[in-house]
Amino acid sequence: GKLNPTKLFKNKNVLILGTGPSITKFKEPIEEFIKTQKPVVIALNTKASINNKFIDLRMASHPIRIIADAKNYSKVAQPFVLPFTMLRSKIKDYFSKNKVHDYGIQIKPGKFKFDKNSCVIPSPLVAGYALAAVTSGEAKQLFLCGFDGYGADDSRTKEMIRLLDDYKKSKGSMDLQSITPTKYNITTLSLHGL
Numbered sequence: 001g002k003l004n005p006t007k008l009f010k011n012k013n014v015l016i017l018g019t020g021p022s023i024t025k026f027k028e029p030i031e032e033f034i035k036t037q038k039p040v041v042i043a044l045n046t047k048a049s050i051n052n053k054f055i056d057l058r059m060a061s062h063p064i065r066i067i068a069d070a071k072n073y074s075k076v077a078q079p080f081v082l083p084f085t086m087l088r089s090k091i092k093d094y095f096s097k098n099k100v101h102d103y104g105i106q107i108k109p110g111k112f113k114f115d116k117n118s119c120v121i122p123s124p125l126v127a128g129y130a131l132a133a134v135t136s137g138e139a140k141q142l143f144l145c146g147f148d149g150y151g152a153d154d155s156r157t158k159e160m161i162r163l164l165d166d167y168k169k170s171k172g173s174m175d176l177q178s179i180t181p182t183k184y185n186i187t188t189l190s191l192h193g194l
Helices: 027-037 063-075 088-094 126-136 154-168
Strands: 014-018 039-045 057-060 081-084 098-104 104-107 118-121 141-143 175-179
Touching: 027 063, 027 088, 039 081, 039 126, 063 081, 063 088, 118 126, 126 141, 154 175
Parallel strands: 014 039, 014 141, 039 057, 057 081, 081 098, 104 118, 141 175
Antiparallel strands: none
C-alpha cells in the first residue's frame, strides 16, 4: 500500500460504524455523539444507517464484498481506504469517481500486525482491516457502534469473537469501546454519559 494511516488518524478519536440494527435504533444519539465528540467516522463497505454527512471515510477489504458492491461505489461521496493495488483493473475502474487511499493487506490466520503502509490481519473481514488501519494510524481513542453480534451459535459471531480476541492480544492494539449495546467482549459506554 501507499497510505500511511497516521495522516488520517494520528491523535484523533475514531468511530467505526458496524452494520448492526443498533445503529438505526440509536441513530439520533449516535449522530449527537458525532457532533459533540467530532471523531473521524468510518463506515464499512457501502452501507450506513446514519446521515452520510457524518461519514468521513469508508473502508473495504474483503475481495468478494468489494466485487459485490462495485456498482455502488460511484454513488458514494466519501473517500475509500482499501487494498487498492491488489484489485484487478476491471474492479479499480469502479472507483474512478472516488478518492482512494491504498492501505495494503496480508492475511495470516490468528495474526494482527500494524505496519506503516499495510497490515496483517487474520481474515479479510473489513472490521479487522479497519481496526488495523486505525491502530497503525496511532489514533487517540477507538469507538465502535453497530457491532451488535448475532446469536451465540451463528458462525459470524464466532468469527468476530476470534477476530476481536486476536486483535486484543496483538502488540500495539487499542482499547475497544462500544457506544451501542454489543454481545462481544467489548467495554460498552453510555451514549448519554459521554
